[in-house]
Amino acid sequence: MKKSHPRPPxxxxxxxxxxxxxxxxxxxxxxxxAQHFGLKGADRRALRQMIRELEDEGRLGRRGRKGLSEAGGLPPVGVADIVERDVDGELIVRLVEASDDAPSAVLMPDRKDRGPAPGMGDRLLVRFARGDNGWEARLIKKLDTGADRVLGVIRRSARQVRIESVDRRAKDTLIVPESQVEGLKDGDLVLATVEKGCDRHGPKRGKVLEKLGREDDPRAASLIAIHSHGLPTGFSETVESEAEDQALPSLKGREDLRNLPLITIDPADARDHDDAVFAQPDEDANNPGGWIVWVAIADVAAYVRPGTALDQQARDKGNSTYFPDRVEPMLPEVLSNGLCSLKVGENRACLAVRMVFDAEGKKRSHRFVRGLMRSHASLSYEQAQAAADGRFDDVTGPIVDVILKPLWAAYRTMLKGRKKRAPLAIESLERKINMSPKGEIISIEPRVSLEAHRLIEEMMIQANVSAAETLEQKRTPLIYRVHDTPSQEKVFNLADFLQTLGRPWNKGEPPTTKKLNALLDSMRDTPHAEIVNEVVLRSQMQAIYTPDNIGHFGLNLDRYAHFTSPIRRYSDLIVHRALIRALGLGKDGLTEREVAELSGIAEHLVMTERRSMAAERDATDRYVAAFLEERVGATFEGRITGVTRFGLFVRLQETGADGLIPISSLGRDYFQHDEAAHALIGHRSGDRWTLGRTVEVKLVEATPLTGGLVLEMLSDAEEGKPPGNSGGRGGPRGGPPRGGKGPRGGKSGPPSGKPKGPRRRK
Incomplete structure (x- = not known):
């Protein structure tokens, strides 16, 4: 709404x-x-003359096609582009269609914004204001210009300079003038935008916004993934300053847990430690064979308080993102690897839960405390497992009887309760990319699942359940982690697939974890075990964050909330604040404003989680492609994990990489996609390529820039029965339709005229 001004004489x-x-x-x-000053006739002509004189004097500037402004001024609201980053990492915006006198402005953080963080090249609707150090801009709305941004690599030739997109789905390259790329070299990784007004039928012209690095940098894969998915990176000077100004809380208002022998168990390369555990037999005569289990979590809420710049940037990021060569953390290192990391022998603020289990592994009670703890040991999963297997070292030897044996005994008791609960037992094979300090890939190997992993997992699950139960009892709003029951469509697809294996499944019966586990158990020692596991996994819904509880299907829990990783997940920080508020543990609990915004916060956290997962997956694909680039032409054993209308996806056994076999390379037959059977079936021969089959393939192409792998099939198709002549539409013995010329003649198709699937190209 325009501001009204008193009308002058x-x-x-x-x-x-x-x-x-x-x-x-x-x-x-x-x-x-003219309207404001009531000008007519000759006065309007005099106004035009005055405007020309002010422009000649440099006191007046243009804003858009017809707008005028005092030189060096900006309108209250305007459309601006993000044009650069300053030395502190702040984003600088410039008004669109403004003359040279228009100043740039620093984009200030907007604590109400819950969408993806703006980045280079984005177009925004902003509110301008003069600040102490110059013009500032505050985001009103991010305008949709993402399609015009291209992340690509400079390709120089004698005739022109092009930008080749890193997105394997992109088909266009951008042409850029030599004057724009002065100083840029072939292979430079750049962020560019598509110039407006390009000829829609000719090559698109591009404008370089920012140089990001080099294509041949071993760490380029992570850099590409970060910028492709718009991950917020780094921290502002204000945030770093707020993080550095924190001090360790005192014992005031806290329970002293420093004599409790809590220990951390983490990956060997972990830099931060946000959870610690301890177990001891319950001496209560009313609970024979029972156990007391403590889970202590870093008290991030003591340092990251609502309304601060530190909190806003943590919310914007939503979570930490993990790549093979780096981590993009949610919190500055001074906190994540400092005050919030539960280091051995150092006092640390924590929020802890004391849980009591009976001899059958059922949780009888729990209580939360805000405490001060001191970790007594830091173990890797491998160290903890070796100790459990009877192999001790200098760290585990002295604590095996007092700490480690009770932990394992408590875990085995908790397992009884887990088995009765029957969570979904899907096995997910993960691969670990091992890299040298220079960023070069040394090896790719399966991640080994140890009992030590499952011990920590079960104790964290029970702590998360306790958090949700307490907040419900106290009627305090929270963000749940929910996992919906598989949809009817997904159940039907699963049933159709199982039918191809001769395994009956009642489509009308609601899915349960118990029934799905029985299916997985029945297939465990068969050749189809791996693919059935994969298909059951694909039948699941995605877990999300929401303030409305629908339970967690996969864990078979009525209520569940993330509480155990506030260093790397903002959802957990919200749950910590909710507990502090509900239990009266301090003044830094969940605020009324946060309660009102919980739905929006939850939606934002779902977005940031999926953004990070996509970036992590893309980076891994590119690293794997780089690792395999020197092995083009080699043969591999793999399994068909995807059957589509355009080809087969095969997962290589050695690296876990997924590659595509185009349908055009499968043979001279015309292959049709049978969705229900998860198969490609030859129209003339009846030969089949089916989901789950083990095959031998050759690596034809590996493209690190996009992460794409192209494979060639070396195995033979499963022989099928050639279809007979049905209704006279096909030729004899299932040949091509009448009027066709066979597979090499260029006119081969399915019996009913218009093809129902892709045609095999020559």
Whole structure:
């Protein structure tokens, strides 16, 4: 809504009065100025002359096609592009279609914004204001210009300079003038935008916004993934300053847990430690064979408080993102690897839960405390497992009887309760990319699943359940982690697939974890075990964050909330604040404003989680492609994990990489996609390529820039029965349709005229 201004006496204003009006309004057109001052006839002509004189004097600037503004001024609201980053990493915006006198402005963080963080090249609707250090811009709305941004690599030739996109789905390259890429070399990784007004039928022209690195940098894969998915990176100077100003809380208002022998168990390369555990037999005579299990979590809420810049940037990021060569953390290192990391022998603030289990592994009670703890040991999963297997070292030897044996005994008791609960027992094979300090890939190997992993997992699950139960009992709003029951469509697809294996499945019966586990168990020692596991996994819904509870299907729990990783997940920090509020553990609990915004926060966290997962997956694909680039031409054993209308996806056994076999390379037959059977079936021969089959393939192409792998099938198709002549539409013995010329003649298709699937190209 435009601000109204008192109407001055009618008549031509002097220059200073006109500039004062423009300074107050930000910008105005000539007609607005004339209307405001009540100008008519000769006065309007005199106004145009005054405007020309002010422009010649450098006191007036243009804003858009018709707008005018005091030189060096900006309108209250305008459309601006993000044009650069300053030395502190702050984003700089410039008004669209403004003359050279228009100043740039620093984009200030907007704590109400819950969408993806703006990045280089984005177009925004912003509110401008003068700050102490110059012009500032505050985001009103991010405008949709993402399709015009291209992340690509400079390709120089004798005739032109091109930008080749890193997106394997992109088909176009951008042409850029030599004057724009001065100083840029072939292979430079750049962020560019598509120039407006390009000929839609000719090559698109591009404008380089920012140089990001080099294509041949071993760490380029992570860099590409970060920028492709718009991950917020780094921390502002304000955030770093707030993080450095924190001090360790005192014992005031806290329970002293420093004599409790809590230990951390983490991956060997972990830099932060946000959870610690301890177990001891319950000496209560009413609970024979029972156990007390403590889970202590870093008290991030003591340092990251609502309303601070530190909190806003943590919310924007939503979570930490993990790549093979780096981590993009949610919190600055001074906290994540400092005050919030549960280091051995150092006092640390924590939020802990004391849980009591009976001899059958059922949780009888729990209570939360805000405490001060001191870790007594830091173990890797491998160290903890070796100790459990009877192999001790200098760290595990002294604590095996007092700490490690009770932990394992408590875990085995908790397992009884887990088995009765029967969570979904899908096995997910993960691969670990081992890299040298220089970023070169040394090896790719399966991640080994140890009992030590499952011990920590089960104790964290029970702590998360306790958090959700407490908050429900206290009627305090929270963000749940929910996992919906598989949809009817997904159940039907699973049933159709199982039918191809001769395994009956009642489509009308609601899916349960118990029934799915029985299916997985029945297939465990068969050749189809791996693919059935994969298909059951694909039948699941995605877990999300929401303030509305629908339970967690996969874990078979009625209520569940993330509580155990506040260093790397903002959802857990919200749950910590909710517990502090509910239990009266301090003044830094969940605020009324946060309660009102929980739905929006939850939606934002779902987005940031999926953004990170996509970036991590893309980076891994590119690293694997780089690792396999030197092995083009080699043969591999793999399994068909995807059957589509355009080809087969095969997962290589050695690396876990997925590659595509185009349908055009499968043979001379015309293959049709049978969705229900998860198969490609030859129209003339009846030969089949089916989901789950083990095959031998050759690596034809590996493209590190996009992460794409192209394979060639070396195995033979499963022999099928050639279809007979049905209704006279096909030729004899299932040959091509009448009027066709066979597979090499260019006219081969399915019996009913228009193809139902892709045709095999020559």
């Amino acid at each position: 009618a008549g031509l204003p002097d220059k200073d009065t006109l500039l004062a009006f423009l300074r107050e309004t930000g910008s105005a057109q000539k007609t607005d100025i």
